[in-house]
Amino acid sequence: MKCILGSFLSYPLKGTAPYIVLILVDCREMESIKDPSIYRNPVILQSEDLANYILETSVYPREPEPLKELREATSNHPWGFIATLPEAGQLMTLLLKLLNPKKTIELGVFTGYSLLLTALNIPDDGKITAIDIDRKTYEVGLPVIKKAGVEHKINFIESPALPILDKLLEDPANEGSFDFAFIDADKENYVNYHERLIKLVKVGGLLVYDNTLWGGTVSWPEDKVPPNKRSGRNAAIEFNKKITKDSRVEFALTSVGDGLNICRRVA
Ligand SMILES: C[S@@+](CC[C@H](N)C(=O)[O-])C[C@H]1O[C@@H](n2cnc3c(N)ncnc32)[C@H](O)[C@@H]1O
Numbered sequence: 559m560k561c562i563l564g565s566f567l568s569y570p571l572k573g574t575a576p577y578i579v580l581i582l583v584d585c586r587e588m589e590s591i592k593d594p595s596i597y598r599n600p601v602i603l604q605s606e607d608l609a610n611y612i613l614e615t616s617v618y619p620r621e622p623e624p625l626k627e628l629r630e631a632t633s634n635h636p637w638g639f640i641a642t643l644p645e646a647g648q649l650m651t652l653l654l655k656l657l658n659p660k661k662t663i664e665l666g667v668f669t670g671y672s673l674l675l676t677a678l679n680i681p682d683d684g685k686i687t688a689i690d691i692d693r694k695t696y697e698v699g700l701p702v703i704k705k706a707g708v709e710h711k712i713n714f715i716e717s718p719a720l721p722i723l724d725k726l727l728e729d730p731a732n733e734g735s736f737d738f739a740f741i742d743a744d745k746e747n748y749v750n751y752h753e754r755l756i757k758l759v760k761v762g763g764l765l766v767y768d769n770t771l772w773g774g775t776v777s778w779p780e781d782k783v784p785p786n787k788r789s790g791r792n793a794a795i796e797f798n799k800k801i802t803k804d805s806r807v808e809f810a811l812t813s814v815g816d817g818l819n820i821c822r823r824v825a
């Protein structure tokens with residue numbers, strides 16, 4: 559279906575009647591033009607060129623081969639754009655190297671980019687509890703995870719995350735037992751995840767939340783945000799507000815990728 563992108567009056571020949579020229583585009587393209595999320599980091603960074611500069615000079619050249627392979631396998635998936643961005647992955651890798659966690663948890667696996675990078679950066683006897691409602695997407699990346707020799711570190715659980723966190727909290731031995739948590743599932747539940755994870759992650763451990771700037775829309779007036787982006791934008795605003803007031807963490811709301819809110823449990 560075609561949509562009207564623009565129009566103008568044309569006078570082809572002197573003395574002839576003017577006619578209206580309509581500029582038609584495919585409606586899906588029109589949707590993209592109105593929706594800045596098709597551009598990587600459209601508002602968070604100054605420009606698309608700057609995002610590409612970071613990727614081409616610093617991220618892609620140092621991206622480990624298995625992650626590149628998994629990212630390429632994901633690019634064919636219709637929902638490929640929701641995967642954790644490689645520049646966010648690079649910062650996570652650095653955090654993992656600094657923290658050296660043994661026991662981690664991930665909410666929102668999709669095809670496994672953040673999961674694989676975590677598995678590559680914890681010790682051989684390290685363990686990741688990885689939770690997602692959809693095992694099929696995990697299976698897209700699983701051959702790459704197996705080839706990288708890190709599947710034994712992963713306990714994949716196909717389930718909504720909240721009941722699994724509640725189940726973990728039924729056993730007091732799990733309290734303060736995780737070194738690192740990465741949260742990238744449904745954004746509307748971030749505040750609920752935080753209340754559980756703050757008890758599961760030890761003092762000194764990290765909780766890293768993705769998409770906390772939601773394409774830059776957190777700073778837009780709500781009526782300027784496309785309706786399909788409002789729920790994520792409002793969830794990110796509510797979550798960031800909660801973290802700012804939460805004395806149990808020190809944190810940095812960073813503009814890497816789609817906005818990583820990096821929290822360290824201090825109490
Ligand atoms: C943005 S993707 C995760 C991207 C992933 N971290 C990566 O590196 O590619 C979000 C994932 O959260 C999952 N999800 C959505 N709601 C969920 C829930 N309530 N509990 C667990 N997973 C959920 C979706 O199935 C999807 O795979």
Ligand SMILES: O=c1cc(-c2ccc(O)cc2)oc2c(O)c(O)ccc12
Pocket residue numbers: 639640641642643742743744745768769816
């Ligand atoms: O456009 C999205 C959507 C999601 C999303 C939506 C609903 C869920 O239950 C989970 C995730 O996540 C995204 C994401 O993590 C991202 O980095 C970019 C875009 C989206």
